[in-house]
Amino acid sequence: METNQPHITNLIERCKKEDKNAQLELYKCYYVAMYNAAHRILKDNFEAEDIMQEAFLAAFTKIYMYKGEVTFGAWLKRIVINKSLTQLKKNNRYSEVKMEVIPTEDEVDETIDYQGLKASKVYDCLQSLKENYRMVLNLHLIEGYDYEEIAQILNYTNENVRTTVSRAKKKLKQVILANNTIQTSIYGR
Secondary structure, three states: OOOOOHHHHHHHHHHHOOOHHHHHHHHHHHHHHHHHHHHHHHOOHHHHHHHHHHHHHHHHHOHHHOOOOOOHHHHHHHHHHHHHHHHHHHOOOOOOOOOOOOOHHHOOOOOOOHHHOOHHHHHHHHHHOOHHHHHHHHHHHHOOOOHHHHHHHHOOOHHHHHHHHHHHHHHHHHHHHHHHHHHHHHHOO
16 A cells, blocks of 8 residues: 555545545545546547546546555556547547658757757647657656556557657657747747
8 A cells, every 4th residue: 555645545445435525535636637647648628537537437436456556646547548548549549559660861860959948848749749659658758657568558569669659759859859940940049
């Protein structure tokens, strides 16, 4: 159990006894983070809200399965991500990872001015990537999953995940450089 968060552990035990007040408290502790995780995948406010609600319902229904091997937040986030991916598949907005060849001659070995770069711009660039690149980078860089975990979540091979993350990072760098070039020419920086 979460020994460093006795309050959460107490809430979980109360939820296992179907205490509605404990469920509400646990919801309040995690709903923002879970909504954000769903939104990063689905890119739709209403779908993210629905998926988050479904994930909490599933978690409270199956809370007896929570063994405390990982933090409750990590366990819940896994439910949210799985439900979000299922929703993407239902919407036909996400399909098997297609390997995109990035031509080496087009690669520019420019460096990015990290001092002038804002996190919101990087996030916007990441969100503009095609679905499979956006997905693996969200899972890896933002959600903090390693390659093996991503492979399990997406049902891919480790090699496929490593290749896709590598290509997605290259593509993200290209998009950031292109956006910086556009801003420089517009604003004359």
